[in-house]
Amino acid sequence: MDLHITREELIRGLGRVQGIIERRTTNPMLSHVLLSARGSSLRMTATDLHHTLIADYPARVEKEGDLSLDAGTLFQVARTLTAATVQLRVGKGNRLQVRSGASEFNIVGTGGEDFPNIPVRDDRSTLGVTGGTLRRAIEETLFSISLDENRYGLNGAHLEEVTGPDGQPRLRIVTTDGSRLSYSEVVYKGQLGMGRKVLLPRKALAEVKKLIDHDDADWQITFGERSAAFTSGGLSLMVRLVEGEFPDYRQVLPAVHKRRVTVDRESFGGALKRALIMASDRNHSVRFAFEESQLVLSAQNLEAGDVREVVPADLEGAPLFTGFNVKYFQDILTATRGDKLQIELGEALDPCIVRLPERDDCLFVVMPMRLD
Amino acid sequence: MDLHITREELIRGLGRVQGIIERRTTNPMLSHVLLSARGSSLRMTATDLHHTLIADYPARVEKEGDLSLDAGTLFQVARTLTAATVQLRVGKGNRLQVRSGASEFNIVGTGGEDFPNIPVRDDRSTLGVTGGTLRRAIEETLFSISLDENRYGLNGAHLEEVTGPDGQPRLRIVTTDGSRLSYSEVVYKGQLGMGRKVLLPRKALAEVKKLIDHDDADWQITFGERSAAFTSGGLSLMVRLVEGEFPDYRQVLPAVHKRRVTVDRESFGGALKRALIMASDRNHSVRFAFEESQLVLSAQNLEAGDVREVVPADLEGAPLFTGFNVKYFQDILTATRGDKLQIELGEALDPCIVRLPERDDCLFVVMPMRLD
Numbered sequence: 001m002d003l004h005i006t007r008e009e010l011i012r013g014l015g016r017v018q019g020i021i022e023r024r025t026t027n028p029m030l031s032h033v034l035l036s037a038r039g040s041s042l043r044m045t046a047t048d049l050h051h052t053l054i055a056d057y058p059a060r061v062e063k064e065g066d067l068s069l070d071a072g073t074l075f076q077v078a079r080t081l082t083a084a085t086v087q088l089r090v091g092k093g094n095r096l097q098v099r100s101g102a103s104e105f106n107i108v109g110t111g112g113e114d115f116p117n118i119p120v121r122d123d124r125s126t127l128g129v130t131g132g133t134l135r136r137a138i139e140e141t142l143f144s145i146s147l148d149e150n151r152y153g154l155n156g157a158h159l160e161e162v163t164g165p166d167g168q169p170r171l172r173i174v175t176t177d178g179s180r181l182s183y184s185e186v187v188y189k190g191q192l193g194m195g196r197k198v199l200l201p202r203k204a205l206a207e208v209k210k211l212i213d214h215d216d217a218d219w220q221i222t223f224g225e226r227s228a229a230f231t232s233g234g235l236s237l238m239v240r241l242v243e244g245e246f247p248d249y250r251q252v253l254p255a256v257h258k259r260r261v262t263v264d265r266e267s268f269g270g271a272l273k274r275a276l277i278m279a280s281d282r283n284h285s286v287r288f289a290f291e292e293s294q295l296v297l298s299a300q301n302l303e304a305g306d307v308r309e310v311v312p313a314d315l316e317g318a319p320l321f322t323g324f325n326v327k328y329f330q331d332i333l334t335a336t337r338g339d340k341l342q343i344e345l346g347e348a349l350d351p352c353i354v355r356l357p358e359r360d361d362c363l364f365v366v367m368p369m370r371l372d
Numbered sequence: 373m374d375l376h377i378t379r380e381e382l383i384r385g386l387g388r389v390q391g392i393i394e395r396r397t398t399n400p401m402l403s404h405v406l407l408s409a410r411g412s413s414l415r416m417t418a419t420d421l422h423h424t425l426i427a428d429y430p431a432r433v434e435k436e437g438d439l440s441l442d443a444g445t446l447f448q449v450a451r452t453l454t455a456a457t458v459q460l461r462v463g464k465g466n467r468l469q470v471r472s473g474a475s476e477f478n479i480v481g482t483g484g485e486d487f488p489n490i491p492v493r494d495d496r497s498t499l500g501v502t503g504g505t506l507r508r509a510i511e512e513t514l515f516s517i518s519l520d521e522n523r524y525g526l527n528g529a530h531l532e533e534v535t536g537p538d539g540q541p542r543l544r545i546v547t548t549d550g551s552r553l554s555y556s557e558v559v560y561k562g563q564l565g566m567g568r569k570v571l572l573p574r575k576a577l578a579e580v581k582k583l584i585d586h587d588d589a590d591w592q593i594t595f596g597e598r599s600a601a602f603t604s605g606g607l608s609l610m611v612r613l614v615e616g617e618f619p620d621y622r623q624v625l626p627a628v629h630k631r632r633v634t635v636d637r638e639s640f641g642g643a644l645k646r647a648l649i650m651a652s653d654r655n656h657s658v659r660f661a662f663e664e665s666q667l668v669l670s671a672q673n674l675e676a677g678d679v680r681e682v683v684p685a686d687l688e689g690a691p692l693f694t695g696f697n698v699k700y701f702q703d704i705l706t707a708t709r710g711d712k713l714q715i716e717l718g719e720a721l722d723p724c725i726v727r728l729p730e731r732d733d734c735l736f737v738v739m740p741m742r743l744d
Contacts, residue, residue, distance in 0.1 A: 076649050107677040108676055304480055305468075308476045310475075
């Protein structure tokens with residue numbers, strides 16, 4: 001292998017690889033990137049065995065070949081170089097010779113044959129979405145995937161096909177950690193025809209979000225029996241689907257609501273942040289009193305003190321008070337945009353639904369807390 | 373106590389307090405700020421018993437009084453408020469009522485009488501310097517104070533009076549951790565007449581640096597038998613001097629040099645950063661080969677690989693190679709400005725001196741390392 005590549009492309013490629021590799025593992029190959037020089041491009045492959053990223057970058061290849069080496073070391077080197085182009089060449093003993101400006105590195109590597117086998121794709125169906133739409137749907141759902149590895153089936157994002165109010169099919173992403181739930185939908189081109197339930201790991205969604213560089217880029221999502229793939233241009237992320245049963249989430253969605261409150265994002269967000277200071281560190285519980293023209297948040301803490309926040313709010317229905325983990329509302333605000341939020345309520349311990357006015361393609365459910 | 377203060381002044385004052393207080397302590401009063409409303413100002417006092425900050429901020433005082441409360445909690449509250457003014461009032465049970473916009477906090481406090489006694493100043497002499505000069509001298513010396521608490525006498529900055537080449541007296545700040553040494557001098561107004569050795573704690577210098585808002589502000593430095601004070605406007609930091617004997621540092625300063633090398637800051641800095649990648653994690657040791665028109669840095673690492681960096685350099689004297697901890701040179705570059713660095717060398721294991729051309733008021737010594 002002997003090639004010249006721009007520093008910019010090298011850093012872009014290695015930056016993408018960093019999220020895929022596993023640093024804390026007994027298998028050193030999972031922290032490696034496989035470099036393959038072919039034709040007029042450098043291919044970088046990285047895998048943690050569940051997620052595999054393959055991407056091609058333009059390069060002037062003098063000699064084709066492969067080498068696998070620690071991705072973190074090469075990234076660290078690439079980021080400190082200052083000349084515009086970099087030469088990568090396999091030297092003696094499988095060392096990667098990196099030359100740029102007045103710098104010369106020799107990085108310990110190993111032959112490409114030691115790199116893990118890449119799983120074979122079993123594509124059955126493909127649909128097309130734009131980068132901006134896909135990123136929006138991921139942002140609106142990623143935060144409510146359970147981080148608890150023991151919550152079998154809640155560790156992933158559930159994908160399914162639904163029909164929008166306009167009769168058009170949509171791909172819906174649903175996530176829940178048991179205390180809250182989010183869904184967000186994207187309109188797609190092509191055939192989905194999803195034959196089975198699909199559960200994508202959290203890391204897959206997080207990495208796809210990072211891989212989306214442009215809102216108007218075309219992305220293809222391919223589904224197979226055991227895997228899915230996200231592809232755009234010369235870049236492809238293959239993902240092994242999560243085994244496990246996603247709960248029947250529709251049963252927690254209230255069919256009707258007794259109360260509806262509209263609040264301004266900015267004043268609600270500020271009040272949440274201040275109320276959190278006095279909320280318990282354990283469950284971030286704050287009292288929400290929905291009154292005729294205002295929402296009053298209050299919290300108290302034996303050691304630090306208490307707080308009372310008044311948020312202007314339009315309430316349809318009878319006054320009500322209940323408790324919520326304020327972090328759940330903060331997460332919704334971080335993941336979304338727009339000036340207003342609509343909160344739909346039943347009784348004090350019923351699930352609460354948050355909607356964005358003028359958006360029929362996303363919805364958030366927050367379970368209330370019993371106040372002590 | 374009952375007063376109105378701008379949010380901006382409140383945040384400025386509490387921000388300064390955060391560096392002084394001790395959060396991890398069995399004495400909760402050391403994480404407190406004492407608020408005292410008098411005349412037309414709010415005084416904030418904070419102490420860790422070694423460092424005491426007293427500062428006055430303009431306020432509209434309705435009722436004078438004192439209250440002591442957790443400084444971190446009040447800072448957290450102040451930063452999340454959005455209205456331009458804040459009312460602070462002592463409510464029932466020594467709670468501080470904080471009102472601003474639609475927010476109301478009651479923060480647990482305690483009467484001012486529980487706050488630690490502030491040490492009495494024993495001022496003997498005072499000198500005046502500008503903020504910019506003082507900050508420059510601190511930045512050029514702070515980094516080489518020993519962080520090892522067992523290095524008795526090296527845990528502080530040594531202050532002494534020297535005579536500049538122009539015959540004028542200067543205040544010199546000297547710091548060392550045993551492997552390197554820095555000094556930087558400031559010209560001052562007034563009488564120093566320093567009767568005894570002064571050793572200032574690291575934290576004092578770090579906090580003074582943060583307190584300097586404007587380059588042209590006037591600062592007074594006052595020395596007593598056991599304490600020093602840094603004062604500017606309505607702000608004063610009193611410091612208990614460190615006990616201990618600072619070493620006779622002049623004996624490590626070589627009187628003559630056999631070699632002198634001039635390097636460009638930018639190319640030297642880039643090469644250090646890249647060489648560090650392959651240097652040992654333990655002592656960051658890199659080989660420096662000073663050759664006729666270049667400095668060659670090289671390092672190797674069994675696991676990761678090796679690196680060779682060429683830096684253009686003008687050498688006066690015979691070629692030489694030796695080893696250095698590259699972090700020591702990086703610290704000098706971070707603390708200083710200017711395009712060029714002059715490095716004066718003796719033999720391979722002699723201390724090396726770094727100077728900034730056109731600056732006769734600062735100097736840095738770096739001890740070499742024996743290469744394995």
